[in-house]
Amino acid sequence: MADAKIPYSLNSKKVAEATTNLLHERGVTMQEIAELVMVLQKKYYPNLTMEECVENVEAVLSKREVQNAVLTGIQLDMLAEEGKLLSPLQDMLANDEGLYGVDEILAFSIVNVYGSIGFTNYGYIDKLKPGVLERLNDKADGNIHTFLDDIVGAVAAAASSRIAHRKQEERELETTGTTEEDNNL
Amino acid sequence: MADAKIPYSLNSKKVAEATTNLLHERGVTMQEIAELVMVLQKKYYPNLTMEECVENVEAVLSKREVQNAVLTGIQLDMLAEEGKLLSPLQDMLANDEGLYGVDEILAFSIVNVYGSIGFTNYGYIDKLKPGVLERLNDKADGNIHTFLDDIVGAVAAAASSRIAHRKQEERELETTGTTEEDNNL
Amino acid sequence: MADAKIPYSLNSKKVAEATTNLLHERGVTMQEIAELVMVLQKKYYPNLTMEECVENVEAVLSKREVQNAVLTGIQLDMLAEEGKLLSPLQDMLANDEGLYGVDEILAFSIVNVYGSIGFTNYGYIDKLKPGVLERLNDKADGNIHTFLDDIVGAVAAAASSRIAHRKQEERELETTGTTEEDNNL
Amino acid sequence: MADAKIPYSLNSKKVAEATTNLLHERGVTMQEIAELVMVLQKKYYPNLTMEECVENVEAVLSKREVQNAVLTGIQLDMLAEEGKLLSPLQDMLANDEGLYGVDEILAFSIVNVYGSIGFTNYGYIDKLKPGVLERLNDKADGNIHTFLDDIVGAVAAAASSRIAHRKQEERELETTGTTEEDNNL
Numbered sequence: 001m002a003d004a005k006i007p008y009s010l011n012s013k014k015v016a017e018a019t020t021n022l023l024h025e026r027g028v029t030m031q032e033i034a035e036l037v038m039v040l041q042k043k044y045y046p047n048l049t050m051e052e053c054v055e056n057v058e059a060v061l062s063k064r065e066v067q068n069a070v071l072t073g074i075q076l077d078m079l080a081e082e083g084k085l086l087s088p089l090q091d092m093l094a095n096d097e098g099l100y101g102v103d104e105i106l107a108f109s110i111v112n113v114y115g116s117i118g119f120t121n122y123g124y125i126d127k128l129k130p131g132v133l134e135r136l137n138d139k140a141d142g143n144i145h146t147f148l149d150d151i152v153g154a155v156a157a158a159a160s161s162r163i164a165h166r167k168q169e170e171r172e173l174e175t176t177g178t179t180e181e182d183n184n185l
Numbered sequence: 186m187a188d189a190k191i192p193y194s195l196n197s198k199k200v201a202e203a204t205t206n207l208l209h210e211r212g213v214t215m216q217e218i219a220e221l222v223m224v225l226q227k228k229y230y231p232n233l234t235m236e237e238c239v240e241n242v243e244a245v246l247s248k249r250e251v252q253n254a255v256l257t258g259i260q261l262d263m264l265a266e267e268g269k270l271l272s273p274l275q276d277m278l279a280n281d282e283g284l285y286g287v288d289e290i291l292a293f294s295i296v297n298v299y300g301s302i303g304f305t306n307y308g309y310i311d312k313l314k315p316g317v318l319e320r321l322n323d324k325a326d327g328n329i330h331t332f333l334d335d336i337v338g339a340v341a342a343a344a345s346s347r348i349a350h351r352k353q354e355e356r357e358l359e360t361t362g363t364t365e366e367d368n369n370l
Numbered sequence: 371m372a373d374a375k376i377p378y379s380l381n382s383k384k385v386a387e388a389t390t391n392l393l394h395e396r397g398v399t400m401q402e403i404a405e406l407v408m409v410l411q412k413k414y415y416p417n418l419t420m421e422e423c424v425e426n427v428e429a430v431l432s433k434r435e436v437q438n439a440v441l442t443g444i445q446l447d448m449l450a451e452e453g454k455l456l457s458p459l460q461d462m463l464a465n466d467e468g469l470y471g472v473d474e475i476l477a478f479s480i481v482n483v484y485g486s487i488g489f490t491n492y493g494y495i496d497k498l499k500p501g502v503l504e505r506l507n508d509k510a511d512g513n514i515h516t517f518l519d520d521i522v523g524a525v526a527a528a529a530s531s532r533i534a535h536r537k538q539e540e541r542e543l544e545t546t547g548t549t550e551e552d553n554n555l
Numbered sequence: 556m557a558d559a560k561i562p563y564s565l566n567s568k569k570v571a572e573a574t575t576n577l578l579h580e581r582g583v584t585m586q587e588i589a590e591l592v593m594v595l596q597k598k599y600y601p602n603l604t605m606e607e608c609v610e611n612v613e614a615v616l617s618k619r620e621v622q623n624a625v626l627t628g629i630q631l632d633m634l635a636e637e638g639k640l641l642s643p644l645q646d647m648l649a650n651d652e653g654l655y656g657v658d659e660i661l662a663f664s665i666v667n668v669y670g671s672i673g674f675t676n677y678g679y680i681d682k683l684k685p686g687v688l689e690r691l692n693d694k695a696d697g698n699i700h701t702f703l704d705d706i707v708g709a710v711a712a713a714a715s716s717r718i719a720h721r722k723q724e725e726r727e728l729e730t731t732g733t734t735e736e737d738n739n740l
Contacts, residue, residue, distance in 0.1 A: 008465040014458045064469055065670040071459045072472045088384045089441045095378040099434055101301035102442045105479045112667050115620040116286035123308010193650040199643050249654055250485040256644045257657045273569045274626045280563040284619055287627045294660045297482050300435040471671035486656035493678010
C-alpha cells in the first residue's frame with residue numbers, strides 16, 4: 001500500500017478538525033453547548049453573553065486532551081450503533097448501562113483540563129440534562145449517545161471553569177491593574 | 186522523649202475511629218449522610234430503607250482512602266477556623282474561594298472508591314445542597330466547612346454507587362442464582 | 371429479530387468472563403501479570419509468593435470498573451488492528467501516539483480501584499516495561515497494543531496496592547489481634 | 556478587628572508569589588526542578604536546554620490549580636513538622652505512611668494540568684528519586700517533606716508534558732507552517 005510508505009506524523013490540525021466535524025455529524029452544535037454553559041453560569045455572571053459562551057466552548061475544544069476524548073468517545077458510540085463491538089461491551093454501550101463508567105471517565109478527562117472546580121458543574125448538568133443533553137438521552141430515535149451526552153456536558157463544565165478563571169482575571173485587572181498570566185487560564 | 190522510642194506503626198483501628206469521631210465533633214451524623222443517600226437513590230429504589238443507607242455510608246467510611254481524605258480535609262477546616270494557616274491559603278479556605286479546588290480533589294478521591302459512576306451524583310448534590318449540606322454551607326455561624334461539605338457529599342455519592350452495585354447483585358442472584366463476588370462491591 | 375424481544379439485563383458473570391477471555395486472546399496470562407507484581411513488590415515483601423501475586427491480580431480483575439476498562443481498551447486495540455477506526459484516531463492508536471492519553475486515562479481508572487498509592491508503581495513499570503510489557507510494546511509483530519500495555523501495567527500496580535493493604539492487615543492482626551474490615555481492602 | 560471590614564477578594568498575584576516563596580523556603584530551587592525535567596526529557600530531545608526546562612517549570616507553577624496544591628501540601632508538611640496536626644494524621648504525615656495517599660492525590664492534580672500523558676513520568680521519577688527528590692526523602696535531617704517530594708516530582712512531570720506539546724508544535728510549524736493554538740499547550 002502506498003500509505004504504508006509515508007511515515008506517521010501527528011497532524012494537529014486534522015485532529016482539531018475531526019473533533020469539530022464529528023460533533024457536527026452527531027448533531028451537536030457549538031451553539032447548543034454554549035447554551036449549557038449559559039445555564040450553568042448566568043446566575044453568577046448576569047452580563048454573560050452567548051458570544052462569550054461560544055468562545056469558551058471553542059477554547060476548550062482546541063485542547064488536545066479534549067479532542068482525544070471526544071474522538072474516542074464518539075467513535076465508540078458509532079461502532080455501537082453499527083453493532084460492531086464485541087459482546088458484552090456492545091450491550092453495555094447500546095443500553096447505556098449504569099454500571100459502565102468509562103463514559104464518565106472520559107468526561108472527567110475533559111473537565112479536568114480546567115481543573116477540579118468544574119466537577120460540580122459536570123455532575124449537576126449531567127443529572128438535570130437540560131437542552132441538547134435531553135435530546136441526546138432520548139433513546140427513541142435509535143441513535144446511541146452513551147459517550148456523547150457525557151462529553152457534551154463535560155465540555156460545557158470545562159468552559160464554565162474557564163469563564164470563572166477569566167472573570168477573576170478581569171476583576172483583578174480592574175482593581176489592581178495586574179493580572180494572572182494568560183497561560184494560567 | 187519517651188515517644189521517640191516507640192517506633193511508628195500504623196494503627197488502622199485508630200485511623201477509623203478518628204474518622205468517625207471527627208465527623209461527629211464537626212456536627213455531622215451518620216443519619217444525616219444517609220439522608221443524602223436517600224435523596225439520591227429513592228427514585229431508583231423505592232424500597233430502599235434508611236438502615237440500608239446508613240449501612241452503606243458506614244462501609245464507605247471503613248475504607249482507608251476515604252479516612253485519609255476525611256482526616257486531612259477536616260484538619261484543614263479546623264486550622265482555618267483557628268486562623269493557623271499561612272496567607273493566602275488561610276484566606277482562600279476561610280472564604281471558600283471558588284478558584285480553590287483542593288476540596289473537590291479530596292472529594293473525588295472519596296467518590297472514586299466505588300468508581301466513576303458516582304461522579305454525577307456528587308456534582309448534583311454538591312450543587313443542590315440538600316439537608317446537612319445546606320447547614321454546612323451556612324457561613325453565618327463562624328464555622329469553616331470548606332472541605333467538610335464536599336467530603337460529606339462525596340461520601341453520600343460513594344454510598345450511592347455502592348448501593349447500585351449491590352442492587353445489581355441482588356437482581357442477578359434472584360434471576361440466575363449467580364452473583365458478583367463480594368469483593369467486587 | 372428474536373433478540374430484540376429480550377429486554378437488556380446486565381449479566382455480571384459474562385462481563386467477568388469476557389475480561390479474562392480477551393486478555394487470554396490477546397496473549398496475556400495471569401502468570402505474566404503476576405510476575406510484574408513480583409517485580410514491584412519483592413523488595414518490600416521478600417516472602418511474597420507467586421501464588422499470592424496471582425491471587426491479587428485475580429481480585430483486581432474481578433472488579434467491575436477494571437473489567438469495563440479492560441474490555442473497552444482491548445476493543446479499541448482490536449479495531450485499530452483491523453483498520454476500522456476513523457482517521458485520525460486510527461493513526462494515533464496504530465502508532466501509539468505520545469500525545470494521545472486516553473490509554474493512560476483508562477489505566478488510571480484501574481489503578482484507582484485500590485487508591486492513589488498505586489500511581490507511582492504504575493508509572494514506574496510503564497516506563498521500565500519489564501517482562502510481558504516489553505513484548506506488548508514490540509511493534510515489529512504488527513499487533514497493536516496501545517491500550518493493552520497500559521492496562522496490564524495498571525492491573526499489576528493495583529494488585530500491588532492491594533498487597534500493601536493486605537500485608538498491613540496481617541501485621542496488625544499479629545500485633546493487636548484486631549484487623550481492618552475485609553471490605554477495606 | 557480592622558481586617559474584618561475589608562471584604563475578601565482573591566489576589567492572584569499573592570497566590571503566585573506565595574507559591575514561589577514557599578518552595579524557596581522549603582529549600583527547592585527552580586533549577587533543581589528543571590534538572591528533574593532534564594532527566595526525564597533529554598532522551599527524547601537531545602538539544603533540550605536547561606533554560607527551556609526552567610521556563611516550562613515556571614509555566615507549570617503559574618497555573619492556579621498547581622499553586623493551590625503546592626500551598627496546601629507544603630502547609631501540611633510544615634504543620635506536621637511543628638507537631639500541630641491531630642493524631643493519627645500527625646503520625647501518618649511525620650512517617651510518610653505508605654497507605655496515606657493524599658500526597659499522591661495532590662501530586663496528580665498537578666500532573667493533570669497538562670493531561671494524562673504525564674502520569675508515567677511522575678511515577679517513574681517518584682520511584683527513582685533522582686537529584687532533589689533524594690534529598691527531600693532523606694528523613695535524617697528532621698524535616699518533613701511528605702507532600703513536597705511528590706509535589707516537586709509532579710511539577711517536573713507536568714513540565715515534561717508541556718515540553719512534549721511544545722516540541723510537537725515546533726515540528727509541525729517547520730513542516731506545515733501551521734500550528735496548534737497557543738492555549739492548546
